[in-house]
Amino acid sequence: MTDPAGPRATPTPPTSTAVARRAGVSRATVSYVLNGQAAGRVGERTQARVRAAAEELGYVPHAAARSLRAGRGSIVLLAAPADTAVAFGPLFARFLAGFQTALHHLGYTGVLHGAPAASPTAAARAWAELRPAAVLTLHGPPLDAPAVELLHRSGTAAVLTHGPSAPPGAHTLLLDQREAGLRAGEHLLARGRRRIGVVRPAEPGLAAFAESRLAGVRAAAATHPDAEVHPLDLALTEESAARLAAAWQERGLDAVFAYNDEYAMLLMRALQDAGHTIGTGAGGRIAVVGADDLLLARLLRPRLTSVRAEITPPERVAAWVAALIRDPAAAPTTHRLGTFHVEARDSG
């Protein structure tokens, strides 16, 4: 059957015309049968012939031709910069898997596309060429107003951006990073901490999240007249952490929200190496809180207290997106992508 030298690209892939010829019917009939619109129109025997012909030829419909004709595409674009996997970790991978499957069941093709371009508008252009039914950003610089405008003008039915705020015309997927900071701050304040450091990662992709989390801690601190919040710049290197630890004494901080578990681990190590003690209780111990609740949080000593995100099931998010696609003129809506809570352990 197969060419022993290995199959090569057929000069012309089978079209619905080829299927029609082979089955001895017209293209229209093929279309009806293969799209389930044949009920009461096409005879059983004919249907079987068509299906057999399609099978034998290895016919696969041409998505581009279909959506050209239909006037609407079926791809849902997840616009995610490269550092998304790093920022979200395994959480994101799991969500993405479920989301793509759910979209598939709804008749859409979920596809992840980075922004290879410099400006948001250039990226939006690249996405718009694919005429997606919807565009979602979960991370990174949110789309600006011109980018959203461009997508809408090119026919994108629904544009969803991550919060906290969305440009006009875009829906909002809210995974409010302020809330992460808020929970961490509340937790530390409830344990009597008053001089709280908040790590601001030097890694550029994380800046937006970091600022929101910092704002959250500040919001929590605002309820305590004697609470202070101090931003701490930290890069993901041992040197940077050592510098921070060396200057700890003079800052006199008694707690730190370390952005995430990885930064927390780095900082804990540096603080311990500098002779500080980490943990709950009084007596000069420094409370450390991470985020993401990775396995490593439980492996550190002391065990790391961590803010964990409870993510909305991907099926539900897919359903939202589908609904928004069906009603492109809908007023901008906001959907919570998840909530945060603190997993308390020994470190703070």
Added chain:
Amino acid sequence: MTDPAGPRATPTPPTSTAVARRAGVSRATVSYVLNGQAAGRVGERTQARVRAAAEELGYVPHAAARSLRAGRGSIVLLAAPADTAVAFGPLFARFLAGFQTALHHLGYTGVLHGAPAASPTAAARAWAELRPAAVLTLHGPPLDAPAVELLHRSGTAAVLTHGPSAPPGAHTLLLDQREAGLRAGEHLLARGRRRIGVVRPAEPGLAAFAESRLAGVRAAAATHPDAEVHPLDLALTEESAARLAAAWQERGLDAVFAYNDEYAMLLMRALQDAGHTIGTGAGGRIAVVGADDLLLARLLRPRLTSVRAEITPPERVAAWVAALIRDPAAAPTTHRLGTFHVEARDSG
């Protein structure tokens, strides 16, 4: 300018016809100008008028229509199961970013798509509908022969699968996981270890990698008559690690290659909690080697020896792919995606 209620999807996105009308020229002229084929054909002033019209209308070409007409698509599909980000970690994110940018410069659109379907053939069908210029798998179950056949028949010019072996007609991207095991094994043997455990992660997505790495360690051990290799099943939970640590004594292993840094961390912690000592040197110390060389490898105590992958620059991989697309009839080729070496530290 903008509707204050927020822009809505325009009933009909601007087409090249609209641009032509606005500029007072024909569609052909618009096409020439906007694709840089206007040299010597269209006057300077006309070109300027066309460009201005396109700009004002927010015209974005319709990729589907273009590739339908051209007969060849421009999307390069990265077929990656959901656990890819987990398996590869930050390494993968960085590679992906560079790869998409490089493809963009070559005129292709790199897009990540999971396998929403149960069978490889069903997944291949979903991909084939997009008529990609190329399909790459970097991870997960490799495509089987029927899947590759299906893609080729639907016009995919190049199919690349990760090694070690590829189905007929597919090219191979080789990041030989056996080599990771081989390096780890050689390293441990050179340091006098003879009873080597190899972690086999219980997580299903990692099974293929794990077996290859185990095979690599076995290959290294084959050169030492008195060396033994023992597979160790381990899930990413503390309970699982504790069980393994409890049974360590009776196994009498003096070294372990822990699949990656995360499993290594987990196992190290369990071994230490069970009273074992980790590190180089004699005297009952257990040597532990991880992989991926994450930051955490340097933060653990003792510092974790780790096998690190040196990945081929994404620009080069993109160039390979582009070349294979241009020559669809080429005999199957093999490209090394990277090599492994050991970053020796204190743990083994």
Added chain:
DNA sequence: TTGAAAGCGATACCAC
């Protein structure tokens, strides 16, 4: 220097 028209593949209306 510019325009008219064919045609890529799939779909759905309207005849038969």
Added chain:
DNA sequence: GTGGTATCGCTTTCAA
């Protein structure tokens, strides 16, 4: 029940 056929947006050859 089934088959012609116009149409989606774009590129490109050929003619003017």
